[in-house]
Amino acid sequence: MxxxxxxxxxxxxxxxxxxxxxxxxxxxxxxxxxxxxxxxxxxxxxxxxxxxxxxxxxxxxxxxxxxxxxxxxxxxxxxxxxxxxxxxxxxxxxxxxxxxxxxxxxxxxxxxxxxxxxxxxxxxxxxxxxxxxxxxxxxxxxxGTENVPQMSRAGMFAQDRLAELTAQAEAMVARGAGRELMLLPDGWWVISAESFIDRARHxxxxxxxxxxxxxxxxxxxxxxxxxxxxxxxxxxxxxxxxxxxxxxxxxxxxxxxxxxxxxxxxxxxxxxxxxxx
Structure with a gap:
């Protein structure tokens, strides 16, 4: 080919x-x-x-x-x-x-x-x-909105820290730091605050x-x-x-x-x- x-x-x-x-x-x-x-x-x-x-x-x-x-x-x-x-x-x-x-x-x-x-x-x-x-x-x-909770319950993404990390991402976006990176406890390990919120909601x-x-x-x-x-x-x-x-x-x-x-x-x-x- x-x-x-x-x-x-x-x-x-x-x-x-x-x-x-x-x-x-x-x-x-x-x-x-x-x-x-x-x-x-x-x-x-x-x-x-x-x-x-x-x-x-x-x-x-x-x-x-x-x-x-x-x-x-x-x-x-x-x-x-x-x-x-x-x-x-x-x-x-x-x-x-x-x-x-x-x-x-x-x-x-x-x-x-x-x-x-x-x-x-x-x-x-x-x-x-x-x-x-x-x-x-x-x-x-x-x-959909099921994806992030499912991944987290399965031991990926936010694991048992979903509420905590969601609040962190929301605060970062609110102060204009949406492009800044935050660490996740499992795959895919690092994500921007705005991408975290987008993944969860959009x-x-x-x-x-x-x-x-x-x-x-x-x-x-x-x-x-x-x-x-x-x-x-x-x-x-x-x-x-x-x-x-x-x-x-x-x-x-x-x-x-x-x-x-x-x-x-x-x-x-x-x-x-x-x-x-």
Missing amino acids: HLELVSIATDAEPLDGIFYTPTARGIKASALLFHGNCHNFYMGPSRFMPEVLVAQGIACLAFNRRGHDMVTSLHGRTIGGGSFQLAHEAIADNRAASDWLATRGHLHPIIIGHSNGGMLAAQHCADDYGQPRALVLMSAHVG TPSTVGNAPKVRCPSLYLRGDREAPESYPVEAFAAAAGAPCEARIIPDCDHFYTGREDDVGRQVVDWVVKTCKIG
């Missing part, structure tokens, strides 16, 4: 990514890959999915949202990254990537999102932005968006993941178009050791559903 390093313009810093295209056969469809929380275009499904997709003639754009990695260097000594992410910026970044594909003549892309990127993929398709052809949710989290609801998704979808969850945090069944029941729910055996959130099987399952579903021959 051919790999092209790309830069996608936004109203802030550009988004870096790789556009994968087949060399031995024509392009039959295109896909957008939305990475997970604090990940990037060369980790997780954004890393292992392009090869199997391109083998079926599906061009892929894997790219960094502004919320990539945990803290990253930008121009000069300016910093950004996942610790500063805001939902509305992530939604805008996904739209910018869709627009970039459209400028290359690739319309109606297949949307594939992992974890936080899956939650954002559901929002993207609920908005029908770029009229997506199909949606694949790979362990998309529940989103994260889109995955199941809430389900009735507005009008393209066919596939929703995967590993059997080691909590059903209440990754609501495969609830989304499938509420979806506005046919949704296939699959539970992957012996599988964690990152598909560790199951990448080949998961990649094959996703591609087989995409080829069949989108009638890619």
Whole structure:
């Protein structure tokens, strides 16, 4: 396959990514890959999915949202990254990537999102932005106001200090220090005050968006993941178009050791559903 390093313009810093295209056969469809929380275009499904997709003639754009990695260097000594992410910026970044594909003549892309990127993929398709052809949710989290309490109860994010850290973040935002960083007791370890509040109060609801998704979808969850945090069944029941729910055996959130099987399952579903021959 051919790999092209790309830069996608936004109203802030550009988004870096790789556009994968087949060399031995024509392009039959295109896909957008939305990475997970604090990940990037060369980790997780954004890393292992392009090869199997391109083998079926599906061009892929894997790219960094502004919320990539945990803290990253930008121009000069300016910093950004996942610790500063805001939902509305992530939604805008996904739209910018869709627009970039459209400028290359690739319309109606297949949307594939992992974890936080899956939650954002559901929002993207609920908005029908770029009229997506199909949606694949790979362990998309529940989103909404349930997400932060669930993560904390599970021993991540704020753990048993949610009320304390929420009050701290609110006070920092109130005094104009929303971009300052605060430490968390567990993943993802460091976050800006405004991102903490945004995550708790403005994260889109995955199941809430389900009735507005009008393209066919596939929703995967590993059997080691909590059903209440990754609501495969609830989304499938509420979806506005046919949704296939699959539970992957012996599988964690990152598909560790199951990448080949998961990649094959996703591609087989995409080829069949989108009638890619």
